[in-house]
Amino acid sequence: MTFQRPANLASLEILRVRVDDVTMDETIELIAAMLAAGGAHQIATVNPEFVMAAQDNVAFRATLAATSLAVPDGTGLLHAARWQGKQLRSKVTGIDLTERLAAESAQRGWKIFLLGAADGVAAKAAAVLQQRYPNCQIVGTWAGSPREPDQPVIANEIRRSQPDIVLVAYGAPAQDLWIRRYGAGLGIKLGIGVGGTFDDLAGLRPRAPQWMRKFGLEWLWRLIRHPERWRRIFTAVVLFGWAAWREAQRIKRG
Numbered sequence: 001m002t003f004q005r006p007a008n009l010a011s012l013e014i015l016r017v018r019v020d021d022v023t024m025d026e027t028i029e030l031i032a033a034m035l036a037a038g039g040a041h042q043i044a045t046v047n048p049e050f051v052m053a054a055q056d057n058v059a060f061r062a063t064l065a066a067t068s069l070a071v072p073d074g075t076g077l078l079h080a081a082r083w084q085g086k087q088l089r090s091k092v093t094g095i096d097l098t099e100r101l102a103a104e105s106a107q108r109g110w111k112i113f114l115l116g117a118a119d120g121v122a123a124k125a126a127a128v129l130q131q132r133y134p135n136c137q138i139v140g141t142w143a144g145s146p147r148e149p150d151q152p153v154i155a156n157e158i159r160r161s162q163p164d165i166v167l168v169a170y171g172a173p174a175q176d177l178w179i180r181r182y183g184a185g186l187g188i189k190l191g192i193g194v195g196g197t198f199d200d201l202a203g204l205r206p207r208a209p210q211w212m213r214k215f216g217l218e219w220l221w222r223l224i225r226h227p228e229r230w231r232r233i234f235t236a237v238v239l240f241g242w243a244a245w246r247e248a249q250r251i252k253r254g
Contacts, residue, residue, distance in 0.1 A: 003037035003068065006030075012088070014080045015243055017051045017064055019072050021081075021088050024096065027071055028104055031190060034068060035110065035164055040184035042067045042176070043192045045094040047074035048240035049232065050172050060173035063180045071097070075216030076240055083248035094194035095201070098167060099129070106135035113161050114141040115154065116169030117198040125201035139163050146170050146178045158186050165190045169198045 010021040022030065027043075034041040044050070044067045054061040064070060071092035072078065081088040105112055114122040122141035129136055140161035144150045158166065166188045168175040172195065179191035199205040207213070208221035219237050222229060 003034045003039065003041065005068070010087075011070070012081055012084065012086050014077060014084075015051050015055060015240075015247055016061060017046060017054050018070050019046050019077055019081070019088060020070050022069065022071055022092060023090050024092050024100060027069065027092050027097065028100060030069055031101075031104075031165075032108070035189055038189070040188060041069075041190045042179050042183060043069045043071060043190065044176055045073040045092070045097065045193060045195065046070045046077065047195075048076040048236040048244075051077075052235050052240050052243070053173055057173060059177060063173070063176050066180065067176075074236075075218075076236065076244070078216075079241070080244035080248065083245055084251050085248075094192075095197045095207070097192070098194055098197050098201070099132070101165060101167075102129040102133040102136040102138070105137045106133045109137055110165055111137045111139045111161070111163045113139055113158060113163035113166045114169070114198060115144060115158075115166055116175065117143060117196075117202075119143045121198045121202050121204065122169070124203075125198040128201045128203075146174045151182065155182075155186055158188065163188070165192065167192050167194045167197070169194050169196065171195055 011018050044064050046064065054064060072088045073091060073093045075091065078088045078091065101112060104110060114126050116122060122143060126138045126141050130138060140157055140163065142154060142157045144154045168179055168191060170178060172193060175193035179193060183191040196205055200207055208218045212218060212221050219233050223233050
């Protein structure tokens with residue numbers, strides 16, 4: 001049995017980066033299909049920073065293009081799709097997907113490994129998930145890094161744990177490049193880059209209030225709490241928005 005992307009799975013390109021039009025429920029069912037099919041799969045949680053980074057990083061752009069699924073993690077992508085006269089129905093963020101996977105793990109027995117973040121953070125995130133979803137199968141955690149010297153230990157931990165899903169929190173593009181390079185060789189059935197999700201779960205980086213998330217104002221929350229990150233936020237909000245709007249105008253002109 002081989003996993004095949006459904007023929008009716010709509011997608012669009014935003015600044016040469018593919019984004020799939022999937023909801024959270026659809027994402028979970030596609031994950032179930034990937035795990036049932038066997039082989040090695042990768043999901044990218046694409047946000048505006050990904051798109052901008054991919055403009056000058058050929059390896060990153062190729063990695064995103066090769067993923068089994070590229071979910072829309074960011075309100076900016078929904079706006080960009082609408083400017084093109086197309087649709088991305090909803091966000092599928094890294095942290096929401098992680099929590100949903102923990103819940104599904106409790107029901108379906110999926111084994112999950114948390115890789116990345118600073119020492120102890122993945123373990124704390126795992127403890128939070130296990131408290132919220134008591135029967136979820138988190139079979140291992142490790143900090144490590146994408147650096148070559150760390151790979152033998154990481155390989156041993158993953159092979160020992162035999163997870164179905166590895167959530168990688170190195171940040172983009174490192175996490176996504178790592179999954180593409182090492183995932184199949186380590187027998188990882190599904191690798192997903194989840195950015196700062198472990199920090200969020202561990203309480204190191206509180207999420208924006210629900211009303212701000214609803215209106216796509218997470219960027220403002222991050223700017224208020226971490227003004228030193230203004231360059232990244234400027235890139236993700238202003239530079240991405242301008243580039244995506246210009247692309248949409250070119251598409252409409254034909």
